[in-house]
Amino acid sequence: MNPLVRKAKKPVEGARKSTIREVAERAGVSTATVSRILAGNYPDAPATRDRVMQAVKELHYVANVHARSLAGTPTKSVAIIVNSVVSPHYAHVAQGVQAEAAAVGWLCLIGTTGGDAERELAMVQLMREQHAEAVILVGNVLANREYRTRMSQYAHSLAAAGSRLVLCGRQPLGPDVPAVVVECDYTGGAFAATSHLLAAGHKRILCLGRRPGYTTAEARLAGYRNALAAHGIPHDPGLEVEGTFVREEGYRMIKERLAAGPRDFTAIFAFNDLLAAGALHALHENGLSVPQDVSLVGFDDLPPALDIGLTTMHLPHEELGRTAVRLAVEHATHGGTPPHVVLDTHLVERESVRPLESRP
Amino acid sequence: MNPLVRKAKKPVEGARKSTIREVAERAGVSTATVSRILAGNYPDAPATRDRVMQAVKELHYVANVHARSLAGTPTKSVAIIVNSVVSPHYAHVAQGVQAEAAAVGWLCLIGTTGGDAERELAMVQLMREQHAEAVILVGNVLANREYRTRMSQYAHSLAAAGSRLVLCGRQPLGPDVPAVVVECDYTGGAFAATSHLLAAGHKRILCLGRRPGYTTAEARLAGYRNALAAHGIPHDPGLEVEGTFVREEGYRMIKERLAAGPRDFTAIFAFNDLLAAGALHALHENGLSVPQDVSLVGFDDLPPALDIGLTTMHLPHEELGRTAVRLAVEHATHGGTPPHVVLDTHLVERESVRPLESRP
DNA sequence: CGCTCCTGGGAAAGCGCTTTCTCAACCGTG
DNA sequence: CACGGTTGAGAAAGCGCTTTCCCAGGAGCG
DSSP states (O other): OOSSOOOOOOOSSOOOOOOHHHHHHHHTSOHHHHHHHHHTOSOOOHHHHHHHHHHHHHHTOOOOHHHHHHTTOOOOEEEEEESOSSSHHHHHHHHHHHHHHHHTTOEEEEEEOTTOHHHHHHHHHHHHHTTOSEEEEESOOBOOHHHHHHHHHHHHHHHHTTOEEEEESSOOOOTTSOEEEEEEOHHHHHHHHHHHHHHTTOOOEEEEEEOTTBHHHHHHHHHHHHHHHHTTOOOOGGGEEEOOSSHHHHHHHHHHHHHHSSOOOSEEEESSHHHHHHHHHHHHHTTOOTTTTOEEEEEEOOTHHHHTTOEEEEOOHHHHHHHHHHHHHHHHHHOSSOOEEEEOOEEEOOSSOOOOOOOO | OOSSOOOOOOOSSOOOOOOHHHHHHHHTSOHHHHHHHHHTOSOOOHHHHHHHHHHHHHHTOOOOHHHHHHHTOOOOEEEEEESOSSSHHHHHHHHHHHHHHHHTTOEEEEEEOTTOHHHHHHHHHHHHHTTOSEEEEESOOBOOHHHHHHHHHHHHHHHHTTOEEEEESSOOOOTTSOEEEEEEOHHHHHHHHHHHHHHTTOOOEEEEEEOTTBHHHHHHHHHHHHHHHHTTOOOOGGGEEEOOSSHHHHHHHHHHHHHHSSOOOSEEEESSHHHHHHHHHHHHHTTOOTTTTOEEEEEEOOTHHHHTTOEEEEOOHHHHHHHHHHHHHHHHHHOSSOOEEEEOOEEEOOSSOOOOOOOO
16 A cells, blocks of 8 residues: 555564553543643643643653544644755755744654655655645656646545645646645746846857756746747757756756857856856866856855855745645635645846947 | 644535545445455455455545554654754755655654754654654754753653654763764864864964854864864964854854954864855955965865865764664664764865965 | 364454543522 | 532543454365
8 A cells, every 4th residue: 555665663662651541540530631631621620730730740641643633633734745855945945834834833744755756656645644734745846647647646635635735836737636836937037037148148048957848947948938039039959958957967067068169158047056056166167257258147046046146036945835835724724726826036136147248 | 731832723625534444335345354455464365355455546545644553553753853954954964864764664754943942842842742753853952951951851751652862963961861862073073174274384273153052063162172282272262253153154253353453363164164155255355365365164064165165074964864763763673772873074175275384 | 074274354342532421519599 | 498500520432443353164184
């Protein structure tokens, strides 16, 4: 049933958790009384109350969540599933989710997939078993046919169980799939970033991070192309460099390109800041400086950006996470069609762009 | 009882989770049979098996973890509590924890404290209710008397319940407190970092991040002082700058110091990379460059380090997390005295240190 | 052919809690 | 002093699952 392994092993010592019965006995009352006093929603005599609290303290008693859940006072929780926690974008979203969950007293479960669709599906399944109020999926994934089908199924069964699937920074699965969607305007952002470069007079703009089939990459590429088109610049596929969204790739892309022949671009639009950082490194190694020789724009406005003075598109990462759980909660409470919100992005100007001098 | 709020709200629609009984009825068998077939640990007739699996599929059935836990097949989980997920160090540790947990099929719960001891205690309590196999506490905290007492109590009651408290990158609470400890050799690392600067001929070394009462800061300060002493350099309290471990603070420290008077140091040892990044920024603003004018060493070897070419102490962040859960598991299985391991650190040389020219 | 031995599956007893439902005691009133 | 209205607390019924314990039927044996 469950695709994730579960090894069974016995603890070596007979460690025991104290039960409500033991507390009741020690306090000389019934379990019902203990339960009520702990819940604090019932008239209670101070004397009894004290005795119970005393027993609780002495026994280090904590209620068993599982029993409590079964009996009708479930602990709410929300699950977040990301590629990796170390990637700044995911980390920020996770932070937002965690913060918002904590604010309403919910627990936060977390799982990572390493970018593997198979593991992601398994994680969703696991979280479904946990009866999380919402399962939040963040970011990039290769959205092929089979994946969509399976994920739609999960969305449905999650919804049938009163939970929600939340897609965060990811395109909707389809019109009839009951999934909450919260994303940023990637296409618009990419449009703005590219336009910024175009406004500075750049015409040969390399873009880094093309990745067919991956939703986030495709959205940015679309924005890039739209901007070019809007400025009447012919679109050159040779300027669209393929690769994943990691630092090393940015480095590789530029290194290889500069090694391959004379420089045929005056600016770079990197699809994320990591890529930009890697690219910058490669440029420096080739004696090129930013923005003197090459202008550079990133996407994300995450930690590396500030350190390298990168002009970049700011994304409301943490807000993405917060909104995800807020929306999930609201939707679970009020019902209706699953919301789909698009958060805005804006350009943050630092020191990596300079107008292109028009040569006479 | 529970210090965290729990709001109760009713879902708007009658969303229902299917139960094992419904599956049993649909398949025309008893619940016992369904349970056994799902567990797969019992001889079963293929025909029955197929009927059951069919029903499971049709009903989108997933077992209720809570019921299952109660009935004796608990889902194991491990909880990690950090200041914040966005801080790279915590993120890496969390990644390690998550990965290791996933490897043994455990669930990973996460909570953040924002550096507040009160919230940390509340989180431990919450995780205790969840019956996590281990509660992992990461990093810095103001370890005052009251905090220690309370945390020791939690350690004891966690241990009494067959769980473990794991302190990650934090000093032990005391000899008789049943807590697993895994940390890095901060003092040794700080010693090495400072020695590296000393070996390059620097004698006036500013150190950034003094913070009395905070264990991690104090360990680094001790290493710094030890190194100075080992080289017979008189120890100047005026060179120990106080502040928290964030970028802005590093910037502030250097900015204020340079504004206050002539530069009285030739090198800087920052207690973490964020501080170093901030300091670098301030140096640049003052027309000082690294390593030409000032040598700089950081601590952590986390993302900003690579981008700014920082020579720094490498810490095995992710390994810290992995070890934490591994140790907790082992200790829960085999018992004995709680282990205490210290992981090694090493210097990573980049381009931020240069030998001091001895002026004639 | 009568016996034991497997194999497959049902009944039912909990796991630890919450929550009706019930009831005893006690209060103040007319 | 009898009586309705509080207040405080117990008994017991589940919540959804796992797991003994138990039993029917067929295979294998002497």
